[in-house]
Amino acid sequence: MSYAKVLCVGLVGVTGHVVEVEADLAPGLPAVVISGLPDTALHEARDRVRAAVVNSGQRWPNRRITLNLLPATMPKFGSAFDLAIAVALLGGSGELPLLPLERVVILGELGLDGTVRPVRGVLPMVAAAARAGLHRVVVPVDNAAEAAVIPGVRVRAVDTLHRMVGFVRDGTPLIEPPGAAPAIGPDGPDLAEVAGQALGRRALEVAAAGGHHLALFGPPGAGKTMLAERLPSILPELDDDAALEVTALHSVAGLLPAGGRLLRRPPFQAPHHTATAASLVGGGSGLARPGAVSLAHRGVLFLDEAPEFGKRALEALRQPLEHGRVQLARSRGGTEYPARTQLVLAANPCPCAKPAGDAYCECAPQARRRYLGRLSGPLLDRIDVQVTLPPLRAAELMETDASGESSATVAARVAAARRAATDRWAGSGWRVNAEVPGPRLRQPPWRLPERDTRELRGRLDSGSLSARGFDRVVRMAWTIADLDGRERPHADDVREALQLRMGDGA
Numbered sequence: 457m458s459y460a461k462v463l464c465v466g467l468v469g470v471t472g473h474v475v476e477v478e479a480d481l482a483p484g485l486p487a488v489v490i491s492g493l494p495d496t497a498l499h500e501a502r503d504r505v506r507a508a509v510v511n512s513g514q515r516w517p518n519r520r521i522t523l524n525l526l527p528a529t530m531p532k533f534g535s536a537f538d539l540a541i542a543v544a545l546l547g548g549s550g551e552l553p554l555l556p557l558e559r560v561v562i563l564g565e566l567g568l569d570g571t572v573r574p575v576r577g578v579l580p581m582v583a584a585a586a587r588a589g590l591h592r593v594v595v596p597v598d599n600a601a602e603a604a605v606i607p608g609v610r611v612r613a614v615d616t617l618h619r620m621v622g623f624v625r626d627g628t629p630l631i632e633p634p635g636a637a638p639a640i641g642p643d644g645p646d647l648a649e650v651a652g653q654a655l656g657r658r659a660l661e662v663a664a665a666g667g668h669h670l671a672l673f674g675p676p677g678a679g680k681t682m683l684a685e686r687l688p689s690i691l692p693e694l695d696d697d698a699a700l701e702v703t704a705l706h707s708v709a710g711l712l713p714a715g716g717r718l719l720r721r722p723p724f725q726a727p728h729h730t731a732t733a734a735s736l737v738g739g740g741s742g743l744a745r746p747g748a749v750s751l752a753h754r755g756v757l758f759l760d761e762a763p764e765f766g767k768r769a770l771e772a773l774r775q776p777l778e779h780g781r782v783q784l785a786r787s788r789g790g791t792e793y794p795a796r797t798q799l800v801l802a803a804n805p806c807p808c809a810k811p812a813g814d815a816y817c818e819c820a821p822q823a824r825r826r827y828l829g830r831l832s833g834p835l836l837d838r839i840d841v842q843v844t845l846p847p848l849r850a851a852e853l854m855e856t857d858a859s860g861e862s863s864a865t866v867a868a869r870v871a872a873a874r875r876a877a878t879d880r881w882a883g884s885g886w887r888v889n890a891e892v893p894g895p896r897l898r899q900p901p902w903r904l905p906e907r908d909t910r911e912l913r914g915r916l917d918s919g920s921l922s923a924r925g926f927d928r929v930v931r932m933a934w935t936i937a938d939l940d941g942r943e944r945p946h947a948d949d950v951r952e953a954l955q956l957r958m959g960d961g962a
């Protein structure tokens with residue numbers, strides 16, 4: 457036999473697609489031709505596969521070898537095809553009987569010495585195999601735990617091409633994946649550890665309940681970072697679909713924790729302000745790496761000292777925040793990653809970062825405006841909740857025993873508020889209040905009675921509140937009503953929402 461076919465999976469974005477690796481061996485000058493839109497990594501695969509085959513003690517067929525990866529129209533990136541190519545080639549040359557590999561998906565990169573190396577994105581690849589009705593997969597041993605997360609799939613692992621050959625030829629058993637990792641307790645810091653800061657806590661709770669983006673301004677030491685880090689702890693756990701999406705993104709990034717389990721907690725990403733645009737939105741050659749905004753998908757993207765981020769980096773976030781996904785231009789077809797994230801940014805009120813009212817701050821009002829102005833275009837326009845936290849007084853800091861409510865208590869209120877919003881917007885496609893367009897809230901039946909919006913309209917007329925700011929306040933008022941268990945917002949809710957804006961003019 458001079459033809460063989462083996463199954464593998466390629467990734468387009470974070471979605472796997474089954475790929476058939478065909479090998480055809482014909483008489484003629486020894487050569488290897490790969491077709492089916494391979495990228496540079498696949499050309500390198502040719503050299504890796506040859507070395508791995510020879511160094512595993514197998515005979516390299518000195519014939520004209522044609523390798524074809526189907527479907528040809530699908531762009532293929534990365535090194536996960538190596539092992540399948542080697543097996544198909546040995547099958548085609550008659551060295552291996554491929555019957556044991558019927559309907560088995562094979563994933564893995566080969567080292568020159570024949571070791572099988574882990575690859576990124578195994579979880580979405582195995583998920584794709586399962587979707588295609590293929591329930592047996594062979595993966596690199598370092599990816600076994602991750603692969604075993606997908607239910608209904610029989611996972612076996614390999615460490616070397618030699619072992620793979622032994623399995624196909626003689627039935628030598630492959631490696632069993634480790635047992636499921638024990639469930640881990642709630643991770644991350646707890647709100648109970650935050651003393652004082654009532655305004656900040658309320659802003660955090662409203663942001664969590666309504667899915668609103670959040671901006672925290674205030675002097676160093678006001679607790680901005682402490683609060684932001686605790687937002688995931690009061691957000692609802694991810695449901696099955698979301699958990700799979702989030703875990704798949706971390707798999708593609710090669711950032712899954714060892715042990716293998718679905719990520720159930722909303723992720724938290726806090727890139728440093730020196731981060732490049734590429735590290736925020738993703739990129740790189742070969743299989744593109746998701747950036748921080750995608751790793752924060754269904755979770756929280758925290759930009760500490762936000763005005764210090766580069767202009768290009770902040771600009772790059774505009775499109776993902778607007779569309780909930782990142783489109784990366786590639787030489788061959790684009791790659792798209794989901795990026796529906798909740799943005800939290802923190803900023804000092806001025807470049808020198810001295811406490812407010814501090815005698816040492818000599819920043820001119822102009823300098824202060826310019827500093828925060830760096831945020832206005834791309835980001836601040838999208839942020840509903842904007843509060844300025846007061847400096848913590850020493851007395852508040854000392855109250856560590858009489859600390860605030862725990863994350864679990866707040867999370868229960870957030871969950872109830874989200875249920876109320878989901879019920880209200882059922883059928884409209886919006887899950888949280890932050891997604892509801894402003895005009896919708898100004899029309900019946902959602903329009904608030906005039907007596908409840910008198911102050912707001914007054915500010916609108918006097919020009920101290922923009923039309924967009926008006927919509928934001930009303931949107932937050934709905935979230936506050938949801939949190940407090942009211943059917944509709946009252947004047948008090950509107951008033952509190954107004955307080956959750958920094959200044960009035962935004």
Ligand SMILES: [Zn+2]
Nearest residue numbers: 806808817819
């Ligand atoms: Zn200053």
